[in-house]
Amino acid sequence: MTMKNLKLKAARAGKDMSQADLASAVGVSRQTINSIEKGDYNPTIKLCLSICKTLGKTLDEIFWEDE
Amino acid sequence: MGPVYYISMFLVVLIICFLCVTLARKCHSDGGKAKYDERQILARGKGYKYAFYAAVFVSFLPIVIPDNIVHFLGSIIYFVPLFVGIMVYISYCIWNDAYLEINLNIKSWIIYMVLIGLFNICLFLLHIKTGYVENGVINISVVNLMMGILCFIVLVELIFKYAFDKRREADDDEEFEA
Numbered sequence: 229m230t231m232k233n234l235k236l237k238a239a240r241a242g243k244d245m246s247q248a249d250l251a252s253a254v255g256v257s258r259q260t261i262n263s264i265e266k267g268d269y270n271p272t273i274k275l276c277l278s279i280c281k282t283l284g285k286t287l288d289e290i291f292w293e294d295e
Numbered sequence: 296m297g298p299v300y301y302i303s304m305f306l307v308v309l310i311i312c313f314l315c316v317t318l319a320r321k322c323h324s325d326g327g328k329a330k331y332d333e334r335q336i337l338a339r340g341k342g343y344k345y346a347f348y349a350a351v352f353v354s355f356l357p358i359v360i361p362d363n364i365v366h367f368l369g370s371i372i373y374f375v376p377l378f379v380g381i382m383v384y385i386s387y388c389i390w391n392d393a394y395l396e397i398n399l400n401i402k403s404w405i406i407y408m409v410l411i412g413l414f415n416i417c418l419f420l421l422h423i424k425t426g427y428v429e430n431g432v433i434n435i436s437v438v439n440l441m442m443g444i445l446c447f448i449v450l451v452e453l454i455f456k457y458a459f460d461k462r463r464e465a466d467d468d469e470e471f472e473a
Contacts, residue, residue: 246467247464247467248464251397252398255332255397256332256333256334256397257332257334257335257392257397257398258464259334259392259460260332260333260334260335260392262463262467263334269334271333271334272333274333275332275333
């Protein structure tokens with residue numbers, strides 16, 4: 229079962245960024261950000277770090293799954 | 296058609312390939328390296344795998360289809376697995392958002408596909424006078440028709456995907472604004 233990454237969506241909205249804005253900032257396609265948010269794609273640690281740095285969050289805050 | 300014809304045709308194809316590669320390299324500031332992100336590279340790899348399986352499967356079809364059809368198809372039969380493989384690969388990549396590079400303009404790509412498709416259809420139609428069947432064997436010019444059809448299938452898929460993406464992007468934006 230895929231789990232939606234609502235934390236990423238919330239952090240992105242908090243920064244007032246659209247999927248296209250975030251994708252452009254981290255150097256990936258908009259569809260890749262969409263897939264991560266929908267839980268269809270597990271990004272590499274490199275991309276996770278890049279997203280976290282862009283959004284000013286830690287890995288735990290965005291990618292750690294709560295029980 | 297003597298050897299001079301084949302050598303000149305080979306040289307023409309070689310020059311066209313060289314021009315295409317040079318043009319492609321000029322379009323990229325980093326020396327022709329395509330820009331795909333990690334998810335796209337992964338999807339393209341899977342696409343290659345499925346295309347390979349499809350091509351291998353289709354290449355075994357002459358065993359089961361009747362001999363008269365195999366004879367009628369002639370050398371075209373060797374192109375069929377190639378075209379099926381390419382079709383599977385492109386379709387998989389298009390529907391997994393891995394066909395076009397990051398930030399590549401889909402509209403310019405659609406124009407390329409229309410031009411290549413029309414060029415191949417025109418080449419096919421040039422043989423209309425001589426006919427497409429010689430001694431009960433289909434002419435090699437049918438490869439141009441296959442290529443034209445392939446381009447138009449890719450074109451239709453790209454347009455559908457573009458429209459689908461636009462709608463999804465609009466939904467995401469609405470959700471974002473809300």
